[in-house]
Amino acid sequence: MITVKHLYKEFDGKEVLKDISIRYNPGECSLIIGASGSGKTVLLKCLVGLFEPEKGEIWYDDLLFNKLDLNAKKQLRTQVGMLFQGSALFDFATVEENIMFPMDFFTDWSKEQKLDRVNFCLKRVNLENANKKRPSELSGGMQKRVGIARAIALNPKYLFCDEPNSGLDPTTSILIDRLIQEITQEYGITTIVNTHDMNSVMEIGDKVGFIYHGELLWEGSNKDILHSDCKELNGFVFASPMAQQLKSLLRQEKKNPEDQK
Amino acid sequence: MKKTLELVGQYYLLMKRVFQKPEKWKIFWKQYAVEAEKLILDSIPIVSIISIFIGAVIVIQTANNLESPFIPKMYVGYMARESLVLEFCSTMIALILAGKIGSNIASEIGSMRITEQIDAMEIMGVNSANYLILPKITSATTLSPFLMLESFMVGLLGGALIVIFTGMVTLSQYVDGIQFAFKPFYIYYSMTKTAVFCFIITSISSFYGYHASGGSLGVGRSSTKAIVVSSGLILIFNLIITKIML
Numbered sequence: 001m002i003t004v005k006h007l008y009k010e011f012d013g014k015e016v017l018k019d020i021s022i023r024y025n026p027g028e029c030s031l032i033i034g035a036s037g038s039g040k041t042v043l044l045k046c047l048v049g050l051f052e053p054e055k056g057e058i059w060y061d062d063l064l065f066n067k068l069d070l071n072a073k074k075q076l077r078t079q080v081g082m083l084f085q086g087s088a089l090f091d092f093a094t095v096e097e098n099i100m101f102p103m104d105f106f107t108d109w110s111k112e113q114k115l116d117r118v119n120f121c122l123k124r125v126n127l128e129n130a131n132k133k134r135p136s137e138l139s140g141g142m143q144k145r146v147g148i149a150r151a152i153a154l155n156p157k158y159l160f161c162d163e164p165n166s167g168l169d170p171t172t173s174i175l176i177d178r179l180i181q182e183i184t185q186e187y188g189i190t191t192i193v194n195t196h197d198m199n200s201v202m203e204i205g206d207k208v209g210f211i212y213h214g215e216l217l218w219e220g221s222n223k224d225i226l227h228s229d230c231k232e233l234n235g236f237v238f239a240s241p242m243a244q245q246l247k248s249l250l251r252q253e254k255k256n257p258e259d260q261k
Numbered sequence: 262m263k264k265t266l267e268l269v270g271q272y273y274l275l276m277k278r279v280f281q282k283p284e285k286w287k288i289f290w291k292q293y294a295v296e297a298e299k300l301i302l303d304s305i306p307i308v309s310i311i312s313i314f315i316g317a318v319i320v321i322q323t324a325n326n327l328e329s330p331f332i333p334k335m336y337v338g339y340m341a342r343e344s345l346v347l348e349f350c351s352t353m354i355a356l357i358l359a360g361k362i363g364s365n366i367a368s369e370i371g372s373m374r375i376t377e378q379i380d381a382m383e384i385m386g387v388n389s390a391n392y393l394i395l396p397k398i399t400s401a402t403t404l405s406p407f408l409m410l411e412s413f414m415v416g417l418l419g420g421a422l423i424v425i426f427t428g429m430v431t432l433s434q435y436v437d438g439i440q441f442a443f444k445p446f447y448i449y450y451s452m453t454k455t456a457v458f459c460f461i462i463t464s465i466s467s468f469y470g471y472h473a474s475g476g477s478l479g480v481g482r483s484s485t486k487a488i489v490v491s492s493g494l495i496l497i498f499n500l501i502i503t504k505i506m507l
Contacts, residue, residue: 048384049383049384050384074386075386077384077386078386084377084380085377086376086377089378090373090378090381091372091376102386102387104288105284105285105385105386106385160384
């Protein structure tokens with residue numbers, strides 16, 4: 001479980017995150033949504049320790065993450081996996097070496113054990129036989145899957161995904177979303193996904209937090225979104241005319257269930 | 262001035278992270294070998310080509326300027342040796358390497374920075390500065406003196422070839438000159454300079470690459486800065502080391 005309490009972050013005197021408090025539970029896909037520039041990536045980077053918050057607390061279970069010393073932080077990070085927006089696969093390494101990278105550093109496994117784990121992770125993301133390929137030889141969707149395989153290589157307790165669907169077609173996006181959800185539920189991982197893809201929200205959003213101008217304005221499940229009265233959230237979620245039509249249809253359906261029969 | 266001090270502070274902080282005990286020595290030595298090949302072995306062809314031509318040119322210029330019959334012809338070999346060992350094989354080669362390996366390092370690390378590969382390492386708990394930079398600095402600093410020796414040998418060979426083909430002086434006069442009043446300390450001095458210069462090139466280029474920002478343009482900028490600053494520092498340290506050692 002990850003708990004955030006009264007988190008503040010600013011850049012050059014400008015507040016980017018204001019008083020964020022939220023809890024992320026294990027076995028759930030928790031989504032951070034918001035428009036570009038709203039501060040959701042900054043929040044994610046604060047959570048993983050790439051940015052140091054000005055004020056507030058970040059708890060990983062019973063450990064106060066932002067007050068840990070370097071060694072303790074390093075220890076904790078071996079339990080963290082992250083999928084980056086651009087996959088961030090190492091260019092100098094093959095798929096196999098990419099997934100093996102954290103194992104080389106933090107385990108004393110034999111070469112065979114590492115290979116077994118690599119093959120298991122690749123099978124889990126449906127990418128068998130891609131071991132010897134270079135990241136540049138893979139499509140965007142395949143790169144994301146390798147990124148997930150690398151993130152789960154050491155059986156993490158916490159998984160962070162920064163816009164996992166950006167640049168992917170709808171079908172591949174759904175595959176990636178489902179994969180993240182399956183892995184989260186299968187291993188009881190605390191998963192936090194940063195996205196502005198509404199399909200992802202509806203598909204896997206066990207818990208959704210809406211960030212607006214650096215503030216956590218709304219919190220709930222994906223089902224609650226449709227019935228929310230939060231103006232800013234509605235403006236973000238139902239921004240397109242098609243989404244607005246769908247929403248009004250759904251509301252009509254809810255009002256007149258008899259007519260539908 | 263404030264900006265310069267900030268840069269020095271950032272450089273110091275980065276070096277503090279670089280010079281820590283590697284997570285696993287096996288990984289470090291593997292990276293050391295990879296970097297040795299990339300930074301030193303791959304530089305042998307360019308260093309050899311430049312050295313052989315410069316050695317030949319020094320011999321031609323010296324022979325043309327020794328017009329007095331009272332100056333022995335063997336001085337052509339002597340002058341070529343002194344020019345090569347004192348300045349060319351260390352400083353000139355270092356300036357060439359600043360362009361070749363400096364831009365390579367800055368753009369490689371800079372690209373990793375802007376594509377979040379360095380962030381990915383940090384999140385895994387890997388000290389990215391130590392993993393990426395330490396092998397580069399150690400391999401270049403420890404092995405570059407041998408590159409200087411190689412350049413020296415090839416430069417002298419270039420001189421010998423021009424002597425053979427043009428007959429400006431005889432080969433035996435040239436060889437006598439090379440052996441005349443030889444001070445082994447100059448070799449040690451030149452090797453020391455090369456090691457210091459390669460430390461400057463690798464650490465400065467890594468620093469600029471590591472702090473690259475602003476997409477591909479930012480990587481280009483960091484690469485240019487790395488070469489300019491390394492070259493300037495090479496010239497300054499050349500003066501300092503020469504004053505201290507000679």
